């Protein structure tokens with residue numbers, strides 16, 4: 619049996635990855651504490667409810683399945699929350715990952731694809747950002763991910779641990795035809811929040827318009843969840859045929875300001891979107907745009923779905939479906 623452990627498989631990105639891996643003949647085993655994930659989204663492969671911070675839960679999991687490898691997504695990832703409460707970020711993300719990697723070594727599971735983030739770069743000194751850009755995270759979330767990256771890199775030097783570390787930029791979009799999309803509670807991501815405000819006729823908050831960008835609002839790079847899923851599949855398959863041990867950015871390769879996203883949200887929903895500029899949040903860099911040449915060179919990957927209008931349009935389809943479902 620081709621078992622693949624997907625930590626955080628009940629979450630937004632993990633549930634899509636499970637579907638993709640299942641379609642390719644793997645059996646994705648979701649390991650999730652359901653603190654943020656949804657049971658209904660685990661439809662492809664078994665769900666093992668458990669906690670990464672519990673060595674015992676992990677021991678039972680690794681005794682039960684003979685994993686080919688691990689896709690490690692489970693984490694807390696709310697930047698503002700991490701600024702206000704760093705300890706839960708270091709505990710959940712770093713200690714949880716340490717426990718997982720120790721178990722991989724104990725059970726001789728050699729391959730890991732790890733979900734990192736562009737937040738490891740902090741405030742970029744040049745853009746687009748390539749992988750050898752200095753890493754100076756400006757919030758505990760980014761720092762917790764960077765610590766895990768270092769742990770994986772250092773362990774791989776003295777254990778048989780092969781890795782691909784993927785530094786995601788902003789993930790959005792959905793696989794609405796399979797009823798999968800973002801269902802975070804609370805939602806903190808820009809596109810679903812803007813769609814919600816447009817649909818509910820509420821005011822969309824813009825956190826600062828005095829950044830060093832073309833229109834003063836933050837610039838971000840959006841990648842469609844389907845493109846991100848493909849990167850995981852390519853990374854995992856490459857790990858099974860060779861020793862990769864690479865850190866790779868994953869983004870759409872283009873940046874959009876908040877005002878530009880608002881413009882597209884209005885166009886796609888055909889609704890008005892009222893906005894209000896409020897003060898900056900702590901820990902938000904001005905601009906995060908990915909140089910994606912490494913993913914092209916190493917994985918022969920090109921974004922297929924990450925045109926920003928398609929990203930927003932697929933998020934909108936999902937939003938309407940999920941809204942109807944949650945109201946019925």
Ligand SMILES: NC(=O)c1ccc[n+]([C@@H]2O[C@H](COP(=O)([O-])OP(=O)(O)OC[C@H]3O[C@@H](n4cnc5c(N)ncnc54)[C@H](O)[C@@H]3O)[C@@H](O)[C@H]2O)c1
Nearest residue numbers: 626629630631650651653654655670691692693695786789
């Ligand atoms: N969504 C984005 O735009 C984005 C950008 C960069 C990086 N990432 C990273 O991608 C990963 C997945 O993001 P997502 O948006 O799908 O998040 P999500 O919150 O939807 O999913 C995370 C899942 O992990 C589970 N989890 C968290 N801590 C756990 C623990 N200690 N033990 C077991 N399960 C635990 C949660 O219950 C949840 O189901 C995260 O690691 C995140 O940091 C996401």
